[in-house]
Amino acid sequence: MGQFIQQLINGLTLGSVYGLIALGYTMVYGIIGMINFAHGDIYMVAAIISVTVITLLAALGISAVPLALMVTLLVVMAFTAVYGWSVERVAYRPLRTAPRLAPLISAIGMSIFLQNMVQLTQGARVKPIADMMPGQFNLFTFDGFTVFLSYTQLMIIVVTVVLLAIFTYIITRTSFGRQQRACEQDQTMTALLGVNVDRTISLTFMLGAALAAIAGVMVTIYYGVVDFAIGFVAGLKAFTAAVLGGIGSLPGAVLGGLIIGMLESFWSAYYSPEYKDVAGFALLILVLMFRPSGLLGRPEVEKV
Amino acid sequence: MTTFQARTHTVTLTERLKDATNVALIAILLGIPMIGLHTVDAGGKLMVATRWPWLLAFVATMFFGRLALQFAIDQFKLKRLTRQRTRTLEVATPRPWLxxxxxxxxxxxxxxxxxxxxxxxxxxxxxxxxxxxxxxxxxxxxxxxxxxxxxxxxxxxxxxxxxxxxxxxxxxxxxxxxxxxxxxxxxxxxxxxxxxxxxxxxxxxxxxxxxxxxxxxxxxxxxxxxxxxxxxxxxxxxxxxxxxxxxxxxxxxxxxxxxxxxxxxxxxxxxxxxxxxxxxxxxxxxxxxxxxxxxxxxxxxxxxxxxxxxxxxxxxxxxxxxxxxxxxxxxxxxxxxxxxxxxxxxxxxxxxxxxxxxxxxxxxxxxxxxxxxxxxxxxxxxxxxxxxxxxxxxxxxxxxxxxxxxxxxKPGGLISRREPSKVLAGVEK
CATH class of the missing domain: 1.10.3470 (ABC transporter involved in vitamin B12 uptake, BtuC)
Structure with a gap:
């Protein structure tokens, strides 16, 4: 029982990270209807930048955790957003009217490029940082097994819930959200109505990158190690989460992330850690067979 | 949506420089965390090291690269524009050389x-x-x-x-x-x-x-x-x-x-x-x-x-x-x-x-x-x-x-021809 609750907490944490990355996927998919294959690598870039920023702050002697955390988040989000913007500008915008597969290939190219760029400029070795927020709440003891919730885990879960709320508000209530949903439906018509489509899409990529940046910072603090190759697997999981939850739906992305995270956590604990990836994909295939548009996705209406 | 606009005036040097400066600014932002700064392992602990000359070289490359690229693109577009006036729309010609x-x-x-x-x-x-x-x-x-x-x-x-x-x-x-x-x-x-x-x-x-x-x-x-x-x-x-x-x-x-x-x-x-x-x-x-x-x-x-x-x-x-x-x-x-x-x-x-x-x-x-x-x-x-x-x-x-x-x-691929093997006779493509 104690271990069960502990795995639940670990799974929620992992799932929240997947959910944060999945939000970026789902937003970009929502607006231009394509898989942003480089999104996992944007997340990796963010994690690497956060290592630099955290190390720099430590060297400058800024040790107050809330201040250091805020500064890290803001700086990393800003830089990563520029990366998100550039990726869109270079690999997607020229191909907006191209056949559907063309941007997918340029995105895969971008993913390869980013990974190797980071490997070249930052080195291939694993980068460790000191635990920024040591400490934990010991929740209760059951059969001699103490269930704990570390400060970092709590922070990750809270941040995910808050961000989901903020982004749901942005998409459903603000003028930018309306523009974005309009672009999703018909870009030409939206442009005729005076919306700057290019700007809206760019901004969406930047917001998605900023979300990936937050996930990157959180993971760096949580695990304490980062390298140039973490983007692919995380991106794959997050994309699975986005599809599982119903792509285009923000709560769906987080829900999907949580399901995948918890499945992995329980599968590793009770069955076998080797096959946890298989479990996630098998679940995805099963869900898609019975609900082809994901758990919370709207069924697509085919117009002729 | 990208709309094709015919250039009515030649692009001035100032505009080109402005454009290249924008690119250079982006390059600075992209370069600082990756090229300008990097973390090195110093006795089991990470230290931040700087490489400002590299960053400068990168930004300069981007600036001049953009200038050159933009110039080439403009020339190409101009040429295509004049060509399009004289030539009618090209119907997918069979390519025997292929x-x-x-x-x-x-x-x-x-x-x-x-x-x-x-x-x-x-x-x-x-x-x-x-x-x-x-x-x-x-x-x-x-x-x-x-x-x-x-x-x-x-x-x-x-x-x-x-x-x-x-x-x-x-x-x-x-x-x-x-x-x-x-x-x-x-x-x-x-x-x-x-x-x-x-x-x-x-x-x-x-x-x-x-x-x-x-x-x-x-x-x-x-x-x-x-x-x-x-x-x-x-x-x-x-x-x-x-x-x-x-x-x-x-x-x-x-x-x-x-x-x-x-x-x-x-x-x-x-x-x-x-x-x-x-x-x-x-x-x-x-x-x-x-x-x-x-x-x-x-x-x-x-x-x-x-x-x-x-x-x-x-x-x-x-x-x-x-x-x-x-x-x-x-x-x-x-x-x-x-x-x-x-x-x-x-x-x-x-x-x-x-x-x-x-x-x-x-x-x-x-x-x-x-x-x-x-x-x-x-x-x-x-x-x-x-x-x-x-x-x-x-x-x-x-x-x-x-x-x-x-x-x-070439978004359609190097040999971009995706025509169906069979088409209805007499239908204009």
Whole structure:
């Protein structure tokens, strides 16, 4: 029982990270209807930048955790957003009217490029940082097994819930959200109505990158190690989460992330850690067979 | 939406400089965290180090690069603008030179091992190109003809390779016995995967196939008793020349060298393998060319162009897609058998996602549905990294950049012609 609750907490944490990355996927998919294959690598870039920023702050002697955390988040989000913007500008915008597969290939190219760029400029070795927020709440003891919730885990879960709320508000209530949903439906018509489509899409990529940046910072603090190759697997999981939850739906992305995270956590604990990836994909295939548009996705209406 | 605006005035130098300055500003922002700053390991603890001169060089390169690029683009657009006034819209002209180029390449590929008989490296690289050509043609059935996005094609390649490896090491089957069995197995896997998932929309199919590829790889790594795990399977029997093995002379039975009265040389096998994959690839090409003329091939293209219309005409769309999936998988399985026979050793390392991505890139770069484009793209994607071996650190970086650039330059692929094999007579295209 104690271990069960502990795995639940670990799974929620992992799932929240997947959910944060999945939000970026789902937003970009929502607006231009394509898989942003480089999104996992944007997340990796963010994690690497956060290592630099955290190390720099430590060297400058800024040790107050809330201040250091805020500064890290803001700086990393800003830089990563520029990366998100550039990726869109270079690999997607020229191909907006191209056949559907063309941007997918340029995105895969971008993913390869980013990974190797980071490997070249930052080195291939694993980068460790000191635990920024040591400490934990010991929740209760059951059969001699103490269930704990570390400060970092709590922070990750809270941040995910808050961000989901903020982004749901942005998409459903603000003028930018309306523009974005309009672009999703018909870009030409939206442009005729005076919306700057290019700007809206760019901004969406930047917001998605900023979300990936937050996930990157959180993971760096949580695990304490980062390298140039973490983007692919995380991106794959997050994309699975986005599809599982119903792509285009923000709560769906987080829900999907949580399901995948918890499945992995329980599968590793009770069955076998080797096959946890298989479990996630098998679940995805099963869900898609019975609900082809994901758990919370709207069924697509085919117009002729 | 990009709207094409005719330039009414020549671009002033100030505008150009402003544009390049913007690019340089972005470059500064991109460069600071990656080039300007980096973390180094100093006695078990990370320290931040700076490289400002590098950053400066990067920003300067971007600034002047942008100036030059923009100038080139403007010149190109201006030229095209004047040309468009004089020429009417070009209707897709048949390209006879393409056919002749194809024959030329075929001739070249036939004499290549003879011309380079003393250069094993060239023949080896050419064999690799042909494996990718075959994989590209196989995937082309799925992606190019039927319009289904498959990101896990490497799984079928793995099924083929492991079928041969296991059947030959465990049961002593030879290459020719395994080939049809492995193809059938791969096709079976294609049907097993396709049957529940082909009802899904394009992008969902992409993620499911991607997941399938990963599942196969994870199983191969972890099911050690079955597949040898990460260590893979070694000492796989090499294919023989109609029963004559490529071995040094020995007492037991005739070898290829002794039968033809030749001096034994290890190049014989390399050249034989090259011709073997060439024959397999040509058969694949012929097979697909015939299929395209059959009702099933036409149905693939019809489903690609308009699925709803096909449904309305009473076609069983799922079966059409399933047949494309199975045939594509089968061809991937054949290529896998050859791969295992050629390497003599296989491990899950050879069947990672980047392989699927490379094969898909070959199909899309070549121009979907174009058999010839696949050849060009496969040659490009195999030879480019080979050429880059001298500066191997930058090899993959440039590879990624090249993929983006080619797509931006020619979004439809290098040989972009995606016209249906059959059109209604008298319909203007």
């Amino acid at each position: 056919k002749w180029l194809g024959y030329g390449l075929l001739g070249f590929s036939l004499v290549l091992p003879i011309a380079f008989s003393d250069n094993r490296y060239v023949v080896d690289t050419a064999t690799t190109v042909l494996i990718y050509v075959m994989l590209g043609w196989g995937l082309n059935v799925v992606v190019g003809l039927a319009g289904l996005l498959d990101l896990g094609y490497v799984a079928f390649y793995a099924v083929g390779a492991y079928s041969y490896a296991l059947l030959s090491t465990q049961f002593g089957w030879n290459f020719w016995e395994t080939l049809p069995v492995a193809g059938a197995l791969a096709a079976l896997f294609g049907i097993l995967l396709g049957w529940p998932t082909l009802r899904l929309r394009g992008d969902y199919l992409a993620i499911v196939t991607l997941g399938f590829g990963e599942i196969i790889r994870v199983i191969l790594i972890n099911w050690t008793e079955f597949s040898g795990g990460p260590n893979g399977i070694g000492s796989i029997e090499r294919p023989s020349f109609f029963g004559l093995p490529f071995k040094p002379d020995s007492d037991d039975g005739a070898t290829f060298a002794s039968f033809f009265g030749l001096e034994y040389a290890s190049e014989h096998r390399v050249i034989f393998l090259y011709y073997l994959i060439l024959v397999l690839a040509l058969l694949t090409n012929l097979f697909i060319a015939r299929l395209r003329k059959l009702p099933v091939g036409l149905a693939w293209e019809a489903v690609r162009e308009d699925e709803v219309a096909c449904k309305a005409l009473g076609m069983n769309v799922t079966n059409v897609k399933l047949s494309a999936f199975a045939i594509g998988a089968m061809l991937g399985g054949f290529a896998g058998v050859f791969f295992a026979a050629r390497q003599g050793f296989i491990s899950p390392e050879s069947f990672v996602f980047s392989e699927s991505a490379t094969i898909l890139a070959i199909v899309v770069l070549g121009g979907m549905g174009s058999q010839f484009g696949v050849v060009i793209a496969a040659s490009l994607l195999v030879i480019l990294p080979e050429l880059g071996r001298d500066f191997s650190e930058y090899r993959m970086l440039l590879f990624g950049a090249a993929m983006i650039l080619i797509m931006v330059w």
